[in-house]
Amino acid sequence: MTLYTRFTQHLHEALDALEAAGTLPAGLNRTAVTVEPPRDPAHGDLATNAAMVLAKPASTNPRALAEALAAELGKIDAVTGVEIAGPGFLNLRLAPSVWADELNAIAALGADYGRSQLGAGKTVNIEYVSANPTGPMHMGHCRGAVVGDALATLLEYSGHKVIREYYINDAGGQVDVLARSVHWRYREALGLESGEMPEGLYPGDYLVPLAKELAAELGDAQANAPEADWLASFRKRAVAAMMDMIRADLALLGIHHDVFASEAELQAAGKPEAAEAVLREKGLVYDGVLEAPKGKVAEDWEPVELPLFRSTAFGDDQDRPIRKSNGSWTYFGADLAYHFQKLQDADELIDIWGADHAGTVKRIKAAVAALTDDAARFDVKLVQMVKLMRGGEPLKMSKRAGNFVTLADVVNEVGKDVVRFTMLTRKADAQMEFDFEKVVEASKDNPVFYVQYAHARIHSILRKAAGEGLAPSAEHLDTLGTEEQALIALAAQFPRIVEAAALNREPHRIAFYLGDLAAAFHAFFNLGNDRTDKRIVLAHDPETSGARLFMAANIGQVIANGLGLMAVEAATQM
Numbered sequence: 001m002t003l004y005t006r007f008t009q010h011l012h013e014a015l016d017a018l019e020a021a022g023t024l025p026a027g028l029n030r031t032a033v034t035v036e037p038p039r040d041p042a043h044g045d046l047a048t049n050a051a052m053v054l055a056k057p058a059s060t061n062p063r064a065l066a067e068a069l070a071a072e073l074g075k076i077d078a079v080t081g082v083e084i085a086g087p088g089f090l091n092l093r094l095a096p097s098v099w100a101d102e103l104n105a106i107a108a109l110g111a112d113y114g115r116s117q118l119g120a121g122k123t124v125n126i127e128y129v130s131a132n133p134t135g136p137m138h139m140g141h142c143r144g145a146v147v148g149d150a151l152a153t154l155l156e157y158s159g160h161k162v163i164r165e166y167y168i169n170d171a172g173g174q175v176d177v178l179a180r181s182v183h184w185r186y187r188e189a190l191g192l193e194s195g196e197m198p199e200g201l202y203p204g205d206y207l208v209p210l211a212k213e214l215a216a217e218l219g220d221a222q223a224n225a226p227e228a229d230w231l232a233s234f235r236k237r238a239v240a241a242m243m244d245m246i247r248a249d250l251a252l253l254g255i256h257h258d259v260f261a262s263e264a265e266l267q268a269a270g271k272p273e274a275a276e277a278v279l280r281e282k283g284l285v286y287d288g289v290l291e292a293p294k295g296k297v298a299e300d301w302e303p304v305e306l307p308l309f310r311s312t313a314f315g316d317d318q319d320r321p322i323r324k325s326n327g328s329w330t331y332f333g334a335d336l337a338y339h340f341q342k343l344q345d346a347d348e349l350i351d352i353w354g355a356d357h358a359g360t361v362k363r364i365k366a367a368v369a370a371l372t373d374d375a376a377r378f379d380v381k382l383v384q385m386v387k388l389m390r391g392g393e394p395l396k397m398s399k400r401a402g403n404f405v406t407l408a409d410v411v412n413e414v415g416k417d418v419v420r421f422t423m424l425t426r427k428a429d430a431q432m433e434f435d436f437e438k439v440v441e442a443s444k445d446n447p448v449f450y451v452q453y454a455h456a457r458i459h460s461i462l463r464k465a466a467g468e469g470l471a472p473s474a475e476h477l478d479t480l481g482t483e484e485q486a487l488i489a490l491a492a493q494f495p496r497i498v499e500a501a502a503l504n505r506e507p508h509r510i511a512f513y514l515g516d517l518a519a520a521f522h523a524f525f526n527l528g529n530d531r532t533d534k535r536i537v538l539a540h541d542p543e544t545s546g547a548r549l550f551m552a553a554n555i556g557q558v559i560a561n562g563l564g565l566m567a568v569e570a571a572t573q574m
Contacts, residue, residue, distance in 0.1 A: 002113070003102050003492040007046055007092075008035045014072035015050065023068050024058050037493060044083065044091035045098075045489060051088040062088030099488040100477035106491065106554040107474065114498045114561050119160030125342045126152045128352035129250065129257075130167040133242040134178045136206050137249035137407035140354070143432065144383040145407075146423035148352040149255045150507035150566050151381075157565060158502035163346060164257045167338060170239050171263040178202060178242070179235035180227075185211030186234075187223055210241045252411040253420060254567045261341070263334060272329050272337035275371065276307065276322060279336075284310045284370045290321065309336070314366030332360070336367045339378075343368070348377040350505060355382045355429065379505050383428045389435040414440055417568045421448035424511040424566055442574075444522070447515050451559065452571045454518035457525065458556035459572040465537050465549055472553045473546030480547055483524060483534065488551060490520050491558045498565070507565070514562045521555055 001009075011033070018024040033054070038047040051066035058065065066088040073092060074082050081093035106113045128148025131141045152162045169175075181201040187193040189211045197203050214222075214237065222230040243260070250256070266272070279285040289303045308319040309332070322333030329337070342349055349368065353361075361380045368378040388395040388405055395405060411419055418439050425447050426432045444450050465471065480488075494513065501509035528535035536548045560570035 002105055002109075002495045003098065004035055004046075004496045010073070010076050011035055011048055011050060014069060015054075017072050018065075018068055023065070024054065024060075028054055028057050030054070036496070037489070038091055041486065041489075043085065044081070045094040046092040047085075048090045048092075051090060055088065066090055096478065096480070096485060099480065099485045099492075100474075102488055102492045103477060103551060103554050104474055106557055107550070110557060111561060111564070113557065114495045115157050115159075116495065116499055116502075117159035118499050118502055119155060119158050121159065121161060122347040123161040123163065123345065124155055124348045124350060125163040125165055125346035126155070126350045126352070127165045127167055127342070128152075129246075129255075130169065131246065132169050132172075132174050133239045133246065134174055134202055135204065135242065136245050138404050139386050139388055139407060139410060139434070142253070142407050142410065142419065143386050143423045143428070144352045144354060145250060145253060145255055146420050147381065147383055147428050147507060148350075149253070150420070150424060150510075151350065151352070151505060153565050153567065154498070154502050154507050154510070158498060160502075163259060165259040165261060165342070166257040168239070168243065168260055168262045168264075170235075171267055171334070175235050175239055176231065178238045179231050182207050182211055182214070182234050182238045183222070183227075183230060186214045186218075189215035190220055190223055192220075192223055206245065207238075210238065249407045252408055253416055261338065263338070266338055266341060267329065267334065271341050272322070272333055275337040275340035276333075278340070279309065279370060282370065284313070285322065286310070288319070291318065309363075309367065309370075311363045311366040314362075314369050316363050316366055320363050332363060332367075335360075335364055336371075339364065339368050340371050343371060343376060346376075348379075350379045350381065352381050352383060352428075355384045358382055381428050381505060384431050386423075387431070387433045389433050389438075391437050392435065410434075410436075417452070418448050420566055421451070421511060421568050424508045425515075427506070427508055444519075447511065448568070449574075450522070451511075451514045451518040451563065452569070453574055454521050455556050455559045455563070456571045456574040458521070458552050458559075461525075461536055461552055462549060462556075465545065468537065468539060470537060470539075470542060470545050470549060472550035473543075474550050476543040476547045477550065478547075479544045480551060483527060484548065484551055487520055487524050487555065490517055491555050494558050494562065510562050510565050514559060517555070517559060517562075521552075521559075 012030065015024060015030065015033075019026050030050075030053075033048065033050045035046055035048050038044050051062050051069055055062035055065045063084065066084045070082040070084060070090055073079055073090065078095050078098050079092050080095050083091045083093075085091055109115075126148055128151075129137075129141055129145045131137060137145070149164070152164050156162045177200065181197070184193055184197055184201055185207045189208070214234075222234075276285055285307055287305050288308045289305055290308070292303070304325045306321040306325065307323050309322055311320045312318060320332050321330050322336060324330055339349065351364070361382070365378055365380065368376060414436060422434060422439050423432075438446065439448070440446075442449055442453075462472070494517075497509060497513045501507055524534075525536065536545070536552055538545045556570075563570045
């Protein structure tokens with residue numbers, strides 16, 4: 001049992017004792033009670049808000065409750081002092097043996113240190129990337145891909161069952177444009193086209209290999225045929241080829257999905273009709289006329305009766321059509337059906353979307369709430385675009401000319417680990433700059449280098465010590481001083497950081513934490529440059545050396561566990 005789990009249990013046992021004594025009424029809701037590190041380490045080792053949270057429902061004074069709780073917590077052997085701060089916060093000071101116990105816990109659990117059953121086996125569907133199958137992956141897709149994949153790994157580590165899903169948007173007009181683009185390239189391969197591709201088609205050379213394949217297979221059989229004869233077959237071949245390319249690009253980042261759901265297959269299977277039927281039965285879809293657009297009414301607007309979803313009942317500013325006047329499904333109608341399908345196999349849904357989809361969040365959340373009677377948790381994580389830089393200067397690109405930086409280009413230049421870690425160094429909804437030169441700097445200003453270097457430095461120390469006949473040992477952990485204990489205390493936060501990141505669906509918290517832990521380890525290592533007695537390896541003192549090596553090895557284990565959640569290599573040499 002890890003530190004925060006153990007002391008959370010101690011706290012609840014103390015609260016149970018107060019209930020038994022009649023100091024607290026039975027049955028109080030304790031979900032808001034926390035055990036966490038104090039904001040200022042000088043105030044102690046652990047802090048709890050229990051007295052502040054429970055005083056009001058218990059109809060008592062927070063400080064009086066804090067005094068009673070302090071008396072109970074003071075009975076714990078590992079607690080050396082309990083202080084009441086402000087109106088009723090409690091700060092605990094712990095015996096040095098606690099930190100030795102935590103190092104042993106890290107050593108015993110290894111790669112499982114931080115793993116939990118928080119998710120209790122609930123199935124979470126995470127849909128991420130879902131780029132239109134019209135070309136290779138570019139950096140606009142990369143950030144969402146990494147955030148989604150890291151979140152999936154984080155939730156699995158926290159006891160959830162996870163479905164990694166990609167939604168193939170293969171039913172819209174964009175795939176018809178793709179088919180026409182391939183057909184033009186096919187004619188080009190036959191020598192029937194030259195010059196610039198016509199406006200409105202997808203430029204770039206990535207369609208040339210497929211076009212050449214088709215030219216070899218078909219000859220000129222479809223070169224001059226009516227569009228109706230070749231559009232469907234070219235569309236199918238083009239989507240399949242683009243998805244092969246997308247899968248290969250994602251594999252460069254170590255990203256693999258469990259499910260690839262086709263929008264076209266979804267509609268062919270009648271899923272939108274099924275979702276509509278469910279919502280009509282609940283009175284949440286009705287036939288009505290949309291209000292005229294505000295301001296000057298467009299000439300092409302007409303009051304047509306359409307099936308409308310009552311999204312206003314869930315906080316939206318107007319009800320939304322699920323079909324167009326020609327009977328085809330709106331984007332919202334198709335999305336509603338897709339989420340209905342995902343809910344058949346999952347308890348919770350998470351969508352990773354680009355920030356340009358912010359306007360649709362409210363209505364999709366309304367739809368999911370309606371389909372599940374508000375029983376399924378549904379989160380939408382908006383991811384901002386990435387601004388590409390080189391040496392502080394923006395990269396100029398033209399999508400029209402097919403001149404854009406692909407995901408493969410970036411990974412091949414700087415490496416998977418750099419891309420993945422960097423994408424998690426900001427909150428997903430915060431703007432990000434990706435500078436090709438800065439992300440590969442060997443400096444403390446480069447987070448991925450600084451964290452990987454901490455792990456590599458630890459392994460270098462262990463190798464050097466082994467050469468001197470010294471090895472990690474848990475036999476004399478009582479030789480560790482306050483500086484070492486502070487470092488262990490930070491490492492001990494890892495399990496609670498993991499749980500908080502999972503609860504809030506924020507994998508970037510792992511990167512932030514690793515940055516802090518790496519900085520703390522580097523600072524401790526550098527302390528030995530000023531104070532020879534604080535060096536990790538002391539040739540004249542094998543007992544202290546063994547204890548510090550044991551500490552360093554387990555700090556390395558925590559760093560490795562955190563990097564593992566990000567699918568970033570824990571380098572042992574740099």
